[in-house]
Amino acid sequence: MTRSPSRPPDAAARRTSKLVSLSEAAALVTPGSFVAVGGLWFQNNPSALVREVVRRGPGELTIVAAPPSSYAVDLLIGSGLVRTAYVAHVSFDHLGLAPNHRRAGETGTVDLVDCDEATVLGGLMATLEALPHHPVTSIAGTDLTRTSPLAAPRDVDGRGPVPAPPAMRPDVCLLHAQEADEYGNVRNLGTPFCDPLLAKASRTVVVTVDRIVTNDEIRSAPHRTVLPGYLVDAVVEAPYGAHPCASQGHYVHDEEQLRAYLHAGRTAETWRSEYLEPRVLGVAEGPDYLAAVGGAQRIDGLEESVR
Amino acid sequence: MTSVETQTGTAEAGPGSGISYSPDELMTVVMAREIRNDDLAVTGASSLVPVAACLLAQQLHAPDMTLILPSGVVNPRPGRLYRSASDGRWVTGAEAVGTGYDLFEMSENGRLSVMFYGGVQLDRHGNVNLHGTGYRDGRPSFRGPGLANTSFAVVSGRIILFSAHHTRRTFVDRVEFLTAAGHLDGGDSRARAGITTDGPVCCITPLVTFGLDDGAMTVRSIHPGVDPETVIDRTGFALPTAPPWPVTAGPTPDELDVLRRVVDPTGELAR
Numbered sequence: 082m083t084r085s086p087s088r089p090p091d092a093a094a095r096r097t098s099k100l101v102s103l104s105e106a107a108a109l110v111t112p113g114s115f116v117a118v119g120g121l122w123f124q125n126n127p128s129a130l131v132r133e134v135v136r137r138g139p140g141e142l143t144i145v146a147a148p149p150s151s152y153a154v155d156l157l158i159g160s161g162l163v164r165t166a167y168v169a170h171v172s173f174d175h176l177g178l179a180p181n182h183r184r185a186g187e188t189g190t191v192d193l194v195d196c197d198e199a200t201v202l203g204g205l206m207a208t209l210e211a212l213p214h215h216p217v218t219s220i221a222g223t224d225l226t227r228t229s230p231l232a233a234p235r236d237v238d239g240r241g242p243v244p245a246p247p248a249m250r251p252d253v254c255l256l257h258a259q260e261a262d263e264y265g266n267v268r269n270l271g272t273p274f275c276d277p278l279l280a281k282a283s284r285t286v287v288v289t290v291d292r293i294v295t296n297d298e299i300r301s302a303p304h305r306t307v308l309p310g311y312l313v314d315a316v317v318e319a320p321y322g323a324h325p326c327a328s329q330g331h332y333v334h335d336e337e338q339l340r341a342y343l344h345a346g347r348t349a350e351t352w353r354s355e356y357l358e359p360r361v362l363g364v365a366e367g368p369d370y371l372a373a374v375g376g377a378q379r380i381d382g383l384e385e386s387v388r
Numbered sequence: 389m390t391s392v393e394t395q396t397g398t399a400e401a402g403p404g405s406g407i408s409y410s411p412d413e414l415m416t417v418v419m420a421r422e423i424r425n426d427d428l429a430v431t432g433a434s435s436l437v438p439v440a441a442c443l444l445a446q447q448l449h450a451p452d453m454t455l456i457l458p459s460g461v462v463n464p465r466p467g468r469l470y471r472s473a474s475d476g477r478w479v480t481g482a483e484a485v486g487t488g489y490d491l492f493e494m495s496e497n498g499r500l501s502v503m504f505y506g507g508v509q510l511d512r513h514g515n516v517n518l519h520g521t522g523y524r525d526g527r528p529s530f531r532g533p534g535l536a537n538t539s540f541a542v543v544s545g546r547i548i549l550f551s552a553h554h555t556r557r558t559f560v561d562r563v564e565f566l567t568a569a570g571h572l573d574g575g576d577s578r579a580r581a582g583i584t585t586d587g588p589v590c591c592i593t594p595l596v597t598f599g600l601d602d603g604a605m606t607v608r609s610i611h612p613g614v615d616p617e618t619v620i621d622r623t624g625f626a627l628p629t630a631p632p633w634p635v636t637a638g639p640t641p642d643e644l645d646v647l648r649r650v651v652d653p654t655g656e657l658a659r
Contacts, residue, residue: 121459121488122433122474147488148536149433149458149474170518172533175434175471179533186520186531195519198537202492219495219539222569222581224519228526271476272459275488329476388471388656 098263101315103366106287107133109253109315114139117279118146118153119256122174123334124271126153126326127255129319129370130289132361134255135160144168145205145249147275148198152326152339153255155179156361158191159352165192167231167249169201176339180346195224200231200246202275205282207248214245254283257323258307259330261290265313266299266306271329273307280312289319291331321371321380332380333387409639411594412437412657413647414611415550417639419592420444422548427453429502430494430540433473433533436656437550438504440469443651448643456500458536460486469656495537498585501545505588508532509563510549512625514570514588514600516541517563534567541568542583549591549598556624559593559605571603578603595619597636604628609636 107130110116116134120126131153141164146154148169155171157163159181171182185191199217207215216237225232226244234242256276260268267288269276280286288308293316299306322328325338345355364373371377409417415437423429423445431438435458442455443465456462459474462484470477479485494500508530509517518535520528541547547570551558570588571578578587591598591605596619599608606628610616616631639647648655 123472124459124474124476168534170433170534170536172433174473175436182533183531187528189527193531195534197535197539198488198492199495199539202488202495206492217496217539219542221542221583222566222572222578223538223541224566225538271479272461272474272485273487274460277487278489327474327476329479333476334472384477387475388654 096264099265099310099313099316100263100293101317103129103133103289103317103319106130106289106315106317107137109285109287110134110137110139110142112139113141114252115143115145115250117251117254117283118144118150118157119254119276119279120153120323120326121147121149121272121274122151123326123339124274125257125269125276125328126151126323127257127289128153128324128326129322129366130255130257130287130317131156132370133366135162135361138162145201145251147279148201151179152342155181158182158185159346159357163191165194167194167196167201167204169196169198173339173343176336177343180343180352184349194231195229196231197225200225200229200244202278204231204246204249205278207246208250208282209278212248214247216240216243216245218243220244249282251279251283252285254279254286256280256286256288257328258288258290259328260292260294261288261313261316262294262296262299263316264296265308265310265316266296267308267313268305269307269329277308280308285314286312287315287317288313289317289322291320291322291328293318321377324374324380333383335374335380335383336387338374407638407641407644409644410658411552413644414639415592415594416440416444416647416657417643418597418636419548419550420448420643422590423450423453423502425450425452427501428456428499429453429504430456430458430491430500430544431473431504432458432536434506435473435504436469436471437552438548440647440651440657444643444647447646447650456486460488460490462486468654469652471656491537495539495543498543498545500540500543502548503540503544504548504550505541505568506549506551507558507567509560510551510558510591511560511563511570512605513572513574513603514547514549514591514605515563515566515572516549516568516570517565518567519565521564523564538568541570541587542585544585546586547588549588551591551593554593554595554619554622556622559623559625561625571600574603595622596633607633609634611636612638
């Protein structure tokens with residue numbers, strides 16, 4: 082006698098889909114929000130989502146990002162929506178400095194809080210641990226201990242004054258990954274880096290993915306799920322959603338477009354006229370954006386040319 | 389002769405050696421010799437030379453050493469070099485993909501034995517500035533990228549400094565912002581600050597290798613074909629010793645062969 086199949090009959094009760102449109106997801110960022118921006122350097126930037134936030138224009142944002150960040154953070158800063166930034170390192174890696182981040186630091190238009198990995202991750206981990214502060218003992222001797230409010234020394238457990246970043250609890254976390262099902266089970270094909278930590282520390286988590294997969298596919302390899310659905314509030318299907326940055330297994334970073342961004346960034350005015358207007362404010366996300374940056378086929382072929 | 393730092397990227401080794409190599413290839417080979425078999429090394433941004441040096445050392449004399457890229461990729465072996473530290477193609481063929489949390493664990497607990505730092509400014513005591521220069525009322529006239537991980541300067545067993553730019557602007561008497569701790573004020577000031585690790589042990593540039601034996605940069609060796617006057621002119625602090633300095637042993641044919649055949653077959657370092 083054969084046993085019944087492992088798959089149960091379809092449930093009568095229907096599970097709720099977390100799929101939303103890009104603009105619905107972007108609307109979760111409201112004026113004054115504390116926003117966590119995922120990715121690192123050219124990987125997994127929630128680029129399309131951040132561009133959509135910029136189109137909507139909620140101001141007075143506070144942002145935090147993985148210790149090495151790049152395009153998405155610089156774009157948010159350049160858009161003028163950011164008041165305070167907890168960012169350790171912002172650059173375009175080997176391509177150059179992040180122009181808007183640099184300018185903001187030099188003109189004082191954004192409060193760039195001096196940070197490093199220990200202070201940013203310490204603050205996020207304090208939230209995970211439900212602690213008011215997370216002591217970090219390893220930034221001794223640096224000027225961060227003098228200039229960074231995150232590194233203000235506190236007496237922790239009688240150990241004497243040590244830098245102890247306060248708990249950080251972002252309102253909204255914006256991530257990009259490669260695959261998810263409609264219930265928010267998310268897979269990273271490459272490094273997830275700080276994204277799981279940012280997600281766990283945040284109140285609301287939004288993930289754009291290049292591809293929606295079925296729940297059956299998720300269940301076929303559960304160990305590959307990086308963010309289980311209970312951590313995720315909204316999923317957006319956004320093919321090429323990390324462009325001009327990379328999405329592991331789908332497309333590499335687009336050095337031509339990143340260099341164009343950097344060139345546009347030589348002054349605040351040229352960045353607005355040569356990048357912000359034509360690539361963000363003046364174009365809709367999706368096919369129009371892709372057409373403006375040379376089309377999907379060109380992006381698919383970048384692996385051959387990007388060194 | 390200072391062709392080692394020319395834009396064409398081709399340097400001549402000592403007269404009659406017949407071997408030519410680029411500044412990056414020279415720095416890679418010299419740095420690889422600093423890597424030990426039991427090392428666990430972590431690299432940072434814009435660090436093609438340190439990554440290549442670790443991969444070369446694994447091929448030559450340090451097969452057991454562990455290399456972790458800043459994206460968390462452990463022991464990559466992609467068969468070529470990619471110019472971005474976060475390029476996803478480093479993942480293919482690697483042994484593991486860690487997360488930011490794995491790096492945070494090392495930020496507090498140590499575990500890594502080598503960290504590599506470059507800087508907007510590097511000072512005579514090996515301190516690193518990646519934050520800014522020209523401060524007035526607390527605001528810089530030049531804002532640098534900042535640093536993802538300054539903790540590694542405290543907890544890493546030792547630090548190898550490097551710079552592709554040996555200029556007075558980079559090599560200064562004192563950093564304007566101390567982003568990562570070198571030997572602080574020199575002498576035993578690092579130990580007095582409660583830091584128990586070795587700190588910077590050398591600094592490799594296109595012109596020289598500095599040693600930091602007494603907590604201050606001293607020319608350990610000058611690279612083949614470099615004029616000592618060029619080093620003095622391009623260093624923004626007084627060098628403790630006068631020439632003649634020992635000459636760096638240039639890359640051997642074996643070292644260059646493995647570098648070009650196994651580590652960098654597409655010639656990213658030769659450009």
